Amino acid sequence: MAPVRELCEVLERRRVGAYHALTLVAPGIAGQARPGQFVHLLAGEDRSFPLRRPFSIHRAERPGWSPGGPGGSGGPPGWSPGGPGAALGTVEVVFDVVGAGTLALSRLRPHDVVDALGPLGRPFAPPETPTGCVLVGGGYGTAPLYFLATELRLRRCRVDFVIGAASAGRLLDAMEARRLGHSLTLTTDDGSAGRRGLVTDPLGDLLARTGAGQVYACGPMPMLAAVSRVAAAAGVPCQVAVEEQMACGTGICFSCVLPVRPGAPTRMARSCLEGPVFDGAAIAWAELGFPELEPTA
Amino acid sequence: MKVDLSVDLCGVRLRAPVLAASGCFGFGREMAGWVDLAALGGVVTKSVSLEPRRGRPTPRAAETPSGMLNAIGLQNPGVEAFCAGDLRFLADAGATVVASLVGRSPEEFGRLAARLAGEPAVALVEVNLSCPNVEHRGEVFATDPAAAAEVVRVVKRATATPVLAKLTADVTDLVAVARAVTDAGADGLTLINTLLGMAVDTTARRPRLAAVTGGLSGPAIRPVAVRCVWQVAQALPGVPIVGTGGIVSADDAAEFLLVGATAVAVGTGNFINPRAVVEVADGLERYLATAGVTSPAELPALFKAER
Numbered sequence: 024m025a026p027v028r029e030l031c032e033v034l035e036r037r038r039v040g041a042y043h044a045l046t047l048v049a050p051g052i053a054g055q056a057r058p059g060q061f062v063h064l065l066a067g068e069d070r071s072f073p074l075r076r077p078f079s080i081h082r083a084e085r086p087g088w089s090p091g092g093p094g095g096s097g098g099p100p101g102w103s104p105g106g107p108g109a110a111l112g113t114v115e116v117v118f119d120v121v122g123a124g125t126l127a128l129s130r131l132r133p134h135d136v137v138d139a140l141g142p143l144g145r146p147f148a149p150p151e152t153p154t155g156c157v158l159v160g161g162g163y164g165t166a167p168l169y170f171l172a173t174e175l176r177l178r179r180c181r182v183d184f185v186i187g188a189a190s191a192g193r194l195l196d197a198m199e200a201r202r203l204g205h206s207l208t209l210t211t212d213d214g215s216a217g218r219r220g221l222v223t224d225p226l227g228d229l230l231a232r233t234g235a236g237q238v239y240a241c242g243p244m245p246m247l248a249a250v251s252r253v254a255a256a257a258g259v260p261c262q263v264a265v266e267e268q269m270a271c272g273t274g275i276c277f278s279c280v281l282p283v284r285p286g287a288p289t290r291m292a293r294s295c296l297e298g299p300v301f302d303g304a305a306i307a308w309a310e311l312g313f314p315e316l317e318p319t320a
Numbered sequence: 321m322k323v324d325l326s327v328d329l330c331g332v333r334l335r336a337p338v339l340a341a342s343g344c345f346g347f348g349r350e351m352a353g354w355v356d357l358a359a360l361g362g363v364v365t366k367s368v369s370l371e372p373r374r375g376r377p378t379p380r381a382a383e384t385p386s387g388m389l390n391a392i393g394l395q396n397p398g399v400e401a402f403c404a405g406d407l408r409f410l411a412d413a414g415a416t417v418v419a420s421l422v423g424r425s426p427e428e429f430g431r432l433a434a435r436l437a438g439e440p441a442v443a444l445v446e447v448n449l450s451c452p453n454v455e456h457r458g459e460v461f462a463t464d465p466a467a468a469a470e471v472v473r474v475v476k477r478a479t480a481t482p483v484l485a486k487l488t489a490d491v492t493d494l495v496a497v498a499r500a501v502t503d504a505g506a507d508g509l510t511l512i513n514t515l516l517g518m519a520v521d522t523t524a525r526r527p528r529l530a531a532v533t534g535g536l537s538g539p540a541i542r543p544v545a546v547r548c549v550w551q552v553a554q555a556l557p558g559v560p561i562v563g564t565g566g567i568v569s570a571d572d573a574a575e576f577l578l579v580g581a582t583a584v585a586v587g588t589g590n591f592i593n594p595r596a597v598v599e600v601a602d603g604l605e606r607y608l609a610t611a612g613v614t615s616p617a618e619l620p621a622l623f624k625a626e627r
Contacts, residue, residue, distance in 0.1 A: 025353040026353065028593075028594065070386060070539065071385050071386050072383055072385075073383065073387065073538055073539065073588070073592055074383050074388060074591065074592065075591075075592060124383075140594065267378065268378065268379050268380075268381060268382075270381045270383075270390075270591045271590065271591035271594075273350060273351065273354065273591075273594050274346050274350035275344060275345050275346035275350050275590060275591070276346075276381065276392070276591050277343075277366070277375065277392045278378070278379075278381035278390060278392065279378075280375065280378060280380070280395070281378070290374070291374055291375055296350070
């Protein structure tokens with residue numbers, strides 16, 4: 024399977040708290056999407072801002088897949104059954120309006136067309152055997168974790184969520200986390216929901232209490248650095264999905280790089296090809312201006 | 321009338337007059353899933369140096385009106401890893417390979433050219449004399465006719481492969497540089513590299529690129545590139561020119577071919593549309609048919625210079 028370019032009809036665009044959710048009819052992308060992968064979107068006719076915008080996949084509904092329906096067998100684990108759009112093959116992304124490109128996306132209406140590349144990048148690797156997993160999300164970075172949680176549950180993994188944001192309105196879809204997870208811990212910077220503080224505050228205790236064997240995280244880089252540090256201190260492997268500025272999404276522009284090990288002693292890896300999911304312990308955090316991980320025994 | 325898109329570039333037959341530009345197509349293998357590499361006019365590789373280069377810190381790119389700035393800093397695995405991996409892949413895929421070389425001195429360029437002279441998969445060499453993302457402005461050899469000519473002379477002594485010299489428009493007299501490098505033996509020219517630019521984040525009050533300045537590319541620079549091709553084609557008739565700068569459509573490519581380019585290269589357009597090189601070539605075929613000609617080489621004769 025290889026990523027494809029699709030001209031996608033907008034099925035729905037709705038507000039989710041402080042964010043926008045965009046659902047696209049994209050059977051070629053939805054049919055192969057895995058949690059942690061992303062789509063690279065281009066909308067509107069205005070080419071004065073010419074580049075695509077990358078978004079991790081929040082949900083993917085396999086084309087023609089519904090319980091008992093045609094094509095209902097042979098689907099990889101992780102596909103959300105049923106629901107509107109299940110027969111069409113859809114992908115959903117969540118975004119915040121931060122500039123001209125996301126502003127254009129926020130103004131899309133049903134039946135508008137979006138040019139999409141995907142699914143791109145390396146997905147989260149699921150545990151080989153049923154394992155307790157802690158999923159840590161920050162802001163709209165939580166988006167791919169629900170897709171991931173669905174796959175992990177089908178693999179009989181225990182899933183515990185820690186979700187944080189600046190304030191209550193910027194927590195993405197906490198109800199969904201409550202439904203998918205065995206537990207949900209919320210944190211906000213201002214204390215307007217859950218406990219006041221950072222996602223890393225409760226993480227150490229949660230890892231110890233659940234005996235988790237795997238951490239997955241997605242969110243801003245300072246959060247990913249901190250989560251990697253806590254996981255390393257607890258001796259738990261940690262996969263992080265990074266969000267680097269990106270132009271092409273296909274590995275040819277070399278702008279989305281970040282320093283990883285091994286190298287000489289580090290090398291610049293393209294997050295669109297080798298990532299966006301990396302082993303948190305392989306990222307040279309100090310070179311990015313964050314404290315280095317504690318060495319594990 | 322059947323259109324034949326193929327063109328002769330410095331003695332090399334290209335299937336179509338549309339190449340993938342250096343630095344905008346990786347090392348080619350990244351795109352094997354998006355296009356048939358053998359069907360392209362050619363792949364100009366990301367520039368290769370003697371030793372691996374790590375490149376610049378991030379952010380390395382910033383979108384600007386109708387274009388983008390980049391300061392990648394020539395990240396590449398070095399010529400030996402390139403020959404063992406990427407070049408082998410391109411050869412096996414049947415691609416027409418233009419190897420882009422970058423060095424810090426004429427001597428480095430010469431050693432690179434000598435190393436690649438033994439690689440039959442390399443159809444042409446492009447000497448990158450004009451990347452703006454280097455540590456010293458003195459490494460932008462194409463800002464000085466004598467320095468640019470010296471690099472070309474050394475490269476020509478080291479290889480029998482045809483040599484394209486890639487120049488910058490960031491000079492007062494481009495024709496003087498073009499003449500110097502062709503007098504020194506360059507078989508053709510690639511016009512133009514990115515233009516040195518800068519953008520500022522007014523909220524953070526700092527440059528948008530980690531390297532502060534970077535190369536401007538995309539449709540924003542196309543009129544500059546077309547002007548350069550026109551000027552040089554007028555001054556140096558008969559010198560093959562690969563026109564590049566902001567091409568995203570067949571119509572954009574036709575501008576360059578009309579004013580005298582032998583072929584064009586699509587750069588930033590690949591970042592938006594991974595099939596841009598193929599689609600520009602397909603569109604050119606239709607453009608030629610509409611114009612009533614059978615070869616891209618006939619286009620300059622159709623150009624009416626007087627308004």
